[in-house]
Amino acid sequence: MADTMAQQRGAQHGATSPGDDGEPRRDFLKLVAGSFAAVGVGAMAWPFIASMNPARDVLALSTTEVDLSPIAVGSAVTVVWRGKPVFVRNRTAEEVQAARAAPLSQLPDPQADQARVMRDPWLIVVGICTHLGCVPLGQKPTDPRGDYGGWFCPCHGSHYDTSGRIRKGPAPANLVVPEYAFTSDTQIRIG
Amino acid sequence: MSVFGNTVRATFRATFRALALGAGLLLGAGAAPALAAGEATAIPDHRFSFEGLFGTYDRASAQRGFQVYKEVCAACHAMKQLSYRNLRELGLSDAEVRAIAATVEVQDGPNDEGQMFERPARPSDRFRSPFPNENAARAANNGAYPPDLSVIAKAREGGADYLHALLTGYSDPPPGVTLMDGMNYNRYFPGHQIAMAQPLNEGQVTFHDGTNATVEQMAHDVATFLAWAAEPEMEERKRMGVRLIMFLTILGGLAYAVKRRIWQDVH
Amino acid sequence: MAIGLHDSDFKNPVVRWIDARLPVFTMMQKEYGTFPTPRNFNYFWNFGALAMINLMIMIATGIFLAMHYTPHTTMAFDSVERIMRDVNYGWLLRYVHANGASMFFIVVYIHIWRGLWYGSYKAPRELLWMLGVVIFLLMMATAFMGYVLPWGQMSFWGATVITNLFSAIPLIGPDIVTWLWGGFSVDNPTLNRFYSLHYLLPFVIVGVVFLHVAALHITGSNNPLGIDPKGPQDTIPFHPYYTIKDSVGVVAYLVVFAILVFFMPNYLGHPDNYIPANPLVTPAHIVPEWYFLPYYAILRAVPDKLGGVVLMFASIAVLFVLPWLDTSPVRSMRFRPLAKWFLVLWGICFLVLMWAGGKPAEGTYVAIARVATFYYFLYFLVILPLLGRLERPLSLPESIARPVLRGGGPLPAGAAAQPMEKA
Numbered sequence: 001m002a003d004t005m006a007q008q009r010g011a012q013h014g015a016t017s018p019g020d021d022g023e024p025r026r027d028f029l030k031l032v033a034g035s036f037a038a039v040g041v042g043a044m045a046w047p048f049i050a051s052m053n054p055a056r057d058v059l060a061l062s063t064t065e066v067d068l069s070p071i072a073v074g075s076a077v078t079v080v081w082r083g084k085p086v087f088v089r090n091r092t093a094e095e096v097q098a099a100r101a102a103p104l105s106q107l108p109d110p111q112a113d114q115a116r117v118m119r120d121p122w123l124i125v126v127g128i129c130t131h132l133g134c135v136p137l138g139q140k141p142t143d144p145r146g147d148y149g150g151w152f153c154p155c156h157g158s159h160y161d162t163s164g165r166i167r168k169g170p171a172p173a174n175l176v177v178p179e180y181a182f183t184s185d186t187q188i189r190i191g
Numbered sequence: 192m193s194v195f196g197n198t199v200r201a202t203f204r205a206t207f208r209a210l211a212l213g214a215g216l217l218l219g220a221g222a223a224p225a226l227a228a229g230e231a232t233a234i235p236d237h238r239f240s241f242e243g244l245f246g247t248y249d250r251a252s253a254q255r256g257f258q259v260y261k262e263v264c265a266a267c268h269a270m271k272q273l274s275y276r277n278l279r280e281l282g283l284s285d286a287e288v289r290a291i292a293a294t295v296e297v298q299d300g301p302n303d304e305g306q307m308f309e310r311p312a313r314p315s316d317r318f319r320s321p322f323p324n325e326n327a328a329r330a331a332n333n334g335a336y337p338p339d340l341s342v343i344a345k346a347r348e349g350g351a352d353y354l355h356a357l358l359t360g361y362s363d364p365p366p367g368v369t370l371m372d373g374m375n376y377n378r379y380f381p382g383h384q385i386a387m388a389q390p391l392n393e394g395q396v397t398f399h400d401g402t403n404a405t406v407e408q409m410a411h412d413v414a415t416f417l418a419w420a421a422e423p424e425m426e427e428r429k430r431m432g433v434r435l436i437m438f439l440t441i442l443g444g445l446a447y448a449v450k451r452r453i454w455q456d457v458h
Numbered sequence: 459m460a461i462g463l464h465d466s467d468f469k470n471p472v473v474r475w476i477d478a479r480l481p482v483f484t485m486m487q488k489e490y491g492t493f494p495t496p497r498n499f500n501y502f503w504n505f506g507a508l509a510m511i512n513l514m515i516m517i518a519t520g521i522f523l524a525m526h527y528t529p530h531t532t533m534a535f536d537s538v539e540r541i542m543r544d545v546n547y548g549w550l551l552r553y554v555h556a557n558g559a560s561m562f563f564i565v566v567y568i569h570i571w572r573g574l575w576y577g578s579y580k581a582p583r584e585l586l587w588m589l590g591v592v593i594f595l596l597m598m599a600t601a602f603m604g605y606v607l608p609w610g611q612m613s614f615w616g617a618t619v620i621t622n623l624f625s626a627i628p629l630i631g632p633d634i635v636t637w638l639w640g641g642f643s644v645d646n647p648t649l650n651r652f653y654s655l656h657y658l659l660p661f662v663i664v665g666v667v668f669l670h671v672a673a674l675h676i677t678g679s680n681n682p683l684g685i686d687p688k689g690p691q692d693t694i695p696f697h698p699y700y701t702i703k704d705s706v707g708v709v710a711y712l713v714v715f716a717i718l719v720f721f722m723p724n725y726l727g728h729p730d731n732y733i734p735a736n737p738l739v740t741p742a743h744i745v746p747e748w749y750f751l752p753y754y755a756i757l758r759a760v761p762d763k764l765g766g767v768v769l770m771f772a773s774i775a776v777l778f779v780l781p782w783l784d785t786s787p788v789r790s791m792r793f794r795p796l797a798k799w800f801l802v803l804w805g806i807c808f809l810v811l812m813w814a815g816g817k818p819a820e821g822t823y824v825a826i827a828r829v830a831t832f833y834y835f836l837y838f839l840v841i842l843p844l845l846g847r848l849e850r851p852l853s854l855p856e857s858i859a860r861p862v863l864r865g866g867g868p869l870p871a872g873a874a875a876q877p878m879e880k881a
Contacts, residue, residue, distance in 0.1 A: 029445065029448055029449050029452060030449055032445055033442070033445035033446055033448070033449050036438075036441065036442045036445055037442060037446075037705075040438065040439075040442060046547075047546075047547035047550050047551065048518065048522050048547075048551075050546040050547050051522050051525070051526070051545055051546050051547050051548060051551060052522075052525065053546055055526075055540070055544040055545045055546060055548070056276075056543070056544040056545075056546075057274070057315070057540065057543075057544040058544075060274065060276050060314065060315035061315050065313075244721065271536075272536065272539045272540075272543065277543075338733070339734075341539065342539065342732045343732075345724060345729060345732040346729050346730070346732035346733050347729055348729050381742070421732075423543060424542065424543075424549040428549065428550075428553075428720050428723070429720060429721065431550075431720060432716060432717075432719070432720025432721055433720075435716050435720065436713060436716055436717070436720075439709055439712055439713050439716065440713070442709050443706065443709040443710060443713065446702065446705045446706045446709050447706050449702055449705075450702045450703055450705070450706050453698050453699060453702050454699065454702075454703075457497060457694060457699065
């Protein structure tokens, strides 16, 4: 009961009573003040959101340097880059040959081997299956390498070739080539 | 008992204290800063570029200060909260930072054989500490521990003023004062007896920019560098603060105007 | 209207649908919209809303800081410095959180002072007041444990000294201290439990704040005259009158807060807390955070260990029985010509204790603290009970509306015309 009374009184005090000279300015004032407050609250949210993005020390570690000299022809190493495995393989001439011989029309995700490497023998790919994020086998000499001599993902049976391209299985795309650069003939920097 | 560092930063504080007390809200402000025990001389107020509402770090001075740290202080004092990449904020180029880092060997590992190994530092590495741990640091310094300098400007009452005063405060002990073995006399150190021998001497470093390396100059520069190291966010913080307070002033005016309007028929 | 549904007054169909099933909108409208509030609040009445906002700021910044903080003795200090240097806006979150604690106590101390001055603790608001004291205690526990987390020298030695207070308990004291520590000194187990509780207690505070507000909305607010509203001419709806008045206060509060955070973020802290904790070296002069200094001074004013601890806790406990110690039926100090000066003196004693708590425990400082402590209790235990009988209060105004209306000016639109349903 007290409420209805207060409501009625509130309505009479409200901004809508006609004939009051101050009304338009009050509405404008309220609008401006309200917008200002809304902008302030919005701006306040940003530091909270930004604090969850990678911190500066995390970003500083986003490059990994790899010394290629100990990697023999035909072998591969796995390095960690941004917490993910990266496959660095020193391919044999036959493997390069095989990768280049595959007709693009047969590939689920057509891409030439030349577009995926900087220097012929060195294939550098992120070792994460593009299907659901498992790490494919094929780095160790004893691992199964799948039907196309590259990698084989045991989770759902995706086969990758010697260029890291998907050839068979559920994965939709080729293994991702990370951004990298040769800092010398035997040194690369990933990221 | 004299109040260690109580007069320090007096100007800086007085401004805000007046503001805060004016608002009638900082009831306990006067009682808040605690005082370190031990006798010490009042710290003189030294002029730094980063004081005041709009002060910024003098980059050239801070770079020289880094050089002093690298060539003198780093022999004993670690700065483990800093990374070489942070030096970019002092205006050094990426190549310069890489070059500085590469002159230092840091431990990494274990490698594939399970061994730890040394490699040149990268920008992402922390400043290398001169000693592997506190015990080693004490053993090499007659039992005294050279403190980490990462936040030293925040960890001492008086901040950069105190650091400047300490570095320039060495002298022979006044008559009647007997120093303990291995101690040195310093006017501004609490108790006046400090284990660190006078670290800075005339012409000890050769500044790249040709600045004359007086003790005063080196102390000023290294205090600037340490102030930056302790509060690298200060410039962004003050800039944001000025903008926010301008915003709040306008918002406050608007809110008060709306309040007057709404209340006009009640009064 | 179907049986079992709330009869909602809202027009918007979505709002109405929800409101019929869960009348949150009706509740908000009733408690914060049309809620009849005395028309004569001054700006002291902002501080409840400010405390509420401060609590929300602390919880928000705290949750985000917890995403980056590591509660381990070897990593806590470095993780805080990492927040300051590497986390995006980490310095802002931490400085807001650290200074927010000080702001919270500033706001709550003024809020409590408001209650003391205008007699807000008196019937029928005794329970409301006692819930407020519970919130204050929880705040102190939370702030103390939060100050330990950066694991600096003051963190460590503050934790050591405060937990050792419990060793004053006869017989079982030492066992309790060991239990609090989870070891034989303040160490990693202590840090871990403090972190856990520091995260938990703010939500307990939220719960008690809810009860505090619920109790307030039963009795209604006190006001500067300390007399009950006699009818609708004495009250106005909370919205828009007090929402806008509180907004003005919030902006002023944010300005003070911003000055602290952006221009003097370490002013209220202690430099020693930027020295990593060292269990082998006690700082030359240990002081708690400024908001604990009055109680710290009371603790040190007593030469006996147990006596000091007891008196310190008693200084808060006495607030619980304050509603019954003050025997005067008059609430507001405006109409208590004697009591108001005794209360002003009490306030001065509180500030003196705050000052003395930051000084070394020696000589005149202790003597001054003793005098102030004595009066602190004298006021509550002797002066207030006696004054209620001895003092002759000024005559109270007839109603809130009368003294407010200047020169008997026209009543606000509608206020007079409405029948006085409530009265």
